[in-house]
Amino acid sequence: MDVVNMTVNPTQAQPIGTTECVREYSSSGSKNGTFSSPGYPRDYPEDTTCIYRFQGQGGERVQIMFTSLDLSYPSGDPDNPYDCEDVDSVTVNIKINGEPHSIGVYCGSKRPPMLMSNNQQLVVQFDSRSAPAATGFMATYKFVTNFGVKAGEQADDMVCGFAFHSKDAPNGTFTSPNFPGLYPRNTECHYLFYGQENERIYITFPYFDVEGIPPGCSEDTQSDYVEFSNFNIDLQDRKMHRYCGTKETKAKKEIHSDGKFFRVTFKSNNVYDSMGFEAFYQFRKYEDPFSDPRVDHNSGGTATRPPWLLILLLLTLITPTPFAILRTITGS
Numbered sequence: 001m002d003v004v005n006m007t008v009n010p011t012q013a014q015p016i017g018t019t020e021c022v023r024e025y026s027s028s029g030s031k032n033g034t035f036s037s038p039g040y041p042r043d044y045p046e047d048t049t050c051i052y053r054f055q056g057q058g059g060e061r062v063q064i065m066f067t068s069l070d071l072s073y074p075s076g077d078p079d080n081p082y083d084c085e086d087v088d089s090v091t092v093n094i095k096i097n098g099e100p101h102s103i104g105v106y107c108g109s110k111r112p113p114m115l116m117s118n119n120q121q122l123v124v125q126f127d128s129r130s131a132p133a134a135t136g137f138m139a140t141y142k143f144v145t146n147f148g149v150k151a152g153e154q155a156d157d158m159v160c161g162f163a164f165h166s167k168d169a170p171n172g173t174f175t176s177p178n179f180p181g182l183y184p185r186n187t188e189c190h191y192l193f194y195g196q197e198n199e200r201i202y203i204t205f206p207y208f209d210v211e212g213i214p215p216g217c218s219e220d221t222q223s224d225y226v227e228f229s230n231f232n233i234d235l236q237d238r239k240m241h242r243y244c245g246t247k248e249t250k251a252k253k254e255i256h257s258d259g260k261f262f263r264v265t266f267k268s269n270n271v272y273d274s275m276g277f278e279a280f281y282q283f284r285k286y287e288d289p290f291s292d293p294r295v296d297h298n299s300g301g302t303a304t305r306p307p308w309l310l311i312l313l314l315l316t317l318i319t320p321t322p323f324a325i326l327r328t329i330t331g332s
């Protein structure tokens, strides 16, 4: 039996089964819907290939989520398949710079993660070989423009940008694109934080898994990464380190801005992917300890803020009643 050809042009995928079915889904028709293996929820036919082509427009991405997967898997545990070669499978293909890439081959009954295309197109290929007693798959599709990021205000002048203003929300969460699915390839998203005067932005990561090799997380190591900057898009902040890897590989401590603006950038390349991150942000008032004048040098070192509270507290300790305190203060 044929093996899934990973190098097929995803927009012109050739069937490997003898029964071909091709289905086209265009965002000009519907922005979302469902698709499934032939005959679902009845058992799917043997020796069949089905191609599902998704075509968005403008800045749309294709987001697909399998709600069920039940493929014949004679060679092991279908809930934990270790190899999808030569068995019934579902392959998800995208195109990067004109070159075809598979972002996942799935088999057995382990449900695939939520997936997103890197551009307007995505192709799903279903291949059955055996005479199965299995229902196949059911999935939903969506053409989205928000990259699956459900926080912040999407910036119109950026491909993938989200703005967070402290006047709108003092804290909240934001995620990598398509979270909690796999993040899309070749994607760069910016998260811009605008605080008020004397505010700083604090970021922590409850979940972090970005494919890459720390500590450099450089392009040389084919790393995806998260970058931080006190400057806007065009300026790199050399003193801030990139984050990549899993939260376990390096304890991810709280990171903060130097001023009232902060930028977090997520960037993925064209190979490998992970689930990304979920982050918590908080705008906090910043009290600079060095800008608070505690000593008045003009009056010979006398404190500029008399410690009235401390005096009252001491008087309370040594005198029995408030009247006694009053008498002590006024001297009557």
Ligand SMILES: [Ca+2]
Pocket (backbone or CB within 6 Å): 211, 222, 223, 224, 268, 269, 270, 271, 272, 273
């Ligand atoms: Ca990658």
